[in-house]
Amino acid sequence: MNFCSRCSAQTNLIVPPNDNRLRQVCSQCGEIHYENPKLVVGTVAFYNEKILLCRRAIEPRRGKWTLPAGFMELNETTQEGALRETLEEAGATVRPLKLMAVYDVVTANQVHLFYLAEMISENLDPGEESLDAQLFREEDIPWSDIAFRSVEAALRHFLLDRQQGFSMAVDHKVMR
Amino acid sequence: MNFCSRCSAQTNLIVPPNDNRLRQVCSQCGEIHYENPKLVVGTVAFYNEKILLCRRAIEPRRGKWTLPAGFMELNETTQEGALRETLEEAGATVRPLKLMAVYDVVTANQVHLFYLAEMISENLDPGEESLDAQLFREEDIPWSDIAFRSVEAALRHFLLDRQQGFSMAVDHKVMR
Numbered sequence: 506m507n508f509c510s511r512c513s514a515q516t517n518l519i520v521p522p523n524d525n526r527l528r529q530v531c532s533q534c535g536e537i538h539y540e541n542p543k544l545v546v547g548t549v550a551f552y553n554e555k556i557l558l559c560r561r562a563i564e565p566r567r568g569k570w571t572l573p574a575g576f577m578e579l580n581e582t583t584q585e586g587a588l589r590e591t592l593e594e595a596g597a598t599v600r601p602l603k604l605m606a607v608y609d610v611v612t613a614n615q616v617h618l619f620y621l622a623e624m625i626s627e628n629l630d631p632g633e634e635s636l637d638a639q640l641f642r643e644e645d646i647p648w649s650d651i652a653f654r655s656v657e658a659a660l661r662h663f664l665l666d667r668q669q670g671f672s673m674a675v676d677h678k679v680m681r
Numbered sequence: 682m683n684f685c686s687r688c689s690a691q692t693n694l695i696v697p698p699n700d701n702r703l704r705q706v707c708s709q710c711g712e713i714h715y716e717n718p719k720l721v722v723g724t725v726a727f728y729n730e731k732i733l734l735c736r737r738a739i740e741p742r743r744g745k746w747t748l749p750a751g752f753m754e755l756n757e758t759t760q761e762g763a764l765r766e767t768l769e770e771a772g773a774t775v776r777p778l779k780l781m782a783v784y785d786v787v788t789a790n791q792v793h794l795f796y797l798a799e800m801i802s803e804n805l806d807p808g809e810e811s812l813d814a815q816l817f818r819e820e821d822i823p824w825s826d827i828a829f830r831s832v833e834a835a836l837r838h839f840l841l842d843r844q845q846g847f848s849m850a851v852d853h854k855v856m857r
Binding site: 507508509510511512513515516523526529538539540541542543544576577578579580581582583584604607609611614616618633674675677679 | 683684685686687688689691692699702705714715716717718719720752753754755756757758759760780783785787790792794809850851853855
C-alpha cells in the first residue's frame, strides 16, 4: 500500500502516536490504514461415510485437494460464510452441526474456522474455483495432495471426532 | 474508500467479473480492494474468585466496563493477541487456560474470541485505553455498565463454566 484510500495522497510506513507498530499513515489527511488478519471459513462436510473435498482451480495450490472454504465476507456469520463457500465451491447444500476447528495460521495472517456439516444430498456441482468436487471414503483421502496444513488438520480431527460420535471439543491449533 | 491504495486512481463500487458482491475496484489498475470482518481477541482473566474488567477511556462506550480485548494484529496468534491486549489495557500478566468463546458480532463485522486466563498476580496498571482496571467479585460486576453484548455474554459464560470447573465447551453465539 502506497496511497491513501481516503484522499489519494502518499502514505508513509511509520509508528503513529500512542502506537507501537508500523502502519501506513497518510502524509496529508493523517488517516491510519490498519492491516489485520483475515478469517477463512469452511466446512468438513460428509454424506454417510464419505467426506467432501474440492480440487482447487486457482492458485495457490492449484490442482490440490481442499475443504470448501474461503474468506469471510461482510454482513455474514462465520457459519453462513462456511455454508456459502460450500455451495459456491462444491455446489453442496449442507446442514451445519457444530463449530469444529479454530486454526491460527500465523504465516498467512489468517484464522481458519471449520464447521462440521452434513450434506443434504449427494449432489455436487463444482464452482469456478474448483476443478472438481468429490466424496471420499477415509481410505481414499488423497493425503499427499492436500492443499493446506489446516485442511489436513481438520480432516484428521474429523476422523477422530467421528470415532467419538462427534463429541469432541473444538480443535484449536497454531500453525506457523 | 474512494482511491486505490496501489496507484492512487479513483475506485468505483462495482461487482467484479466472476464475483457477486460490490467491491471497490480501481478505475486504472483494476485492483480489487476487498473488505472483510475483523478479529477481536481478549481474555476473561481471573485472580482467585475475582474477575478483571477495564473501564474504557475511548469511544465507543467510553466510561463503560469491558474485558481486555482489541483487534488482532498481523504476525500473532489469537492467544498472543489476547494476552497482549490484557497487558496493554490492564497491565495484567496472565496464563492462558483455554479458548472460551467465539462470538459472531455481525452488526460490527467482527468475530470476538475470548480466552480464559489466570492472572499471575493481582497487579494492575491500566493503559492509555483504560480509565481504570479492577478486579470484581461476581456480586459486584457492574452489569448495567458493561460496554458490549459480547462482553456480557463472555462474563455470563465464565460464571457458568466456573461452576463446572471450567469443563464447558467453547461458547459460540451469534449477535446481530
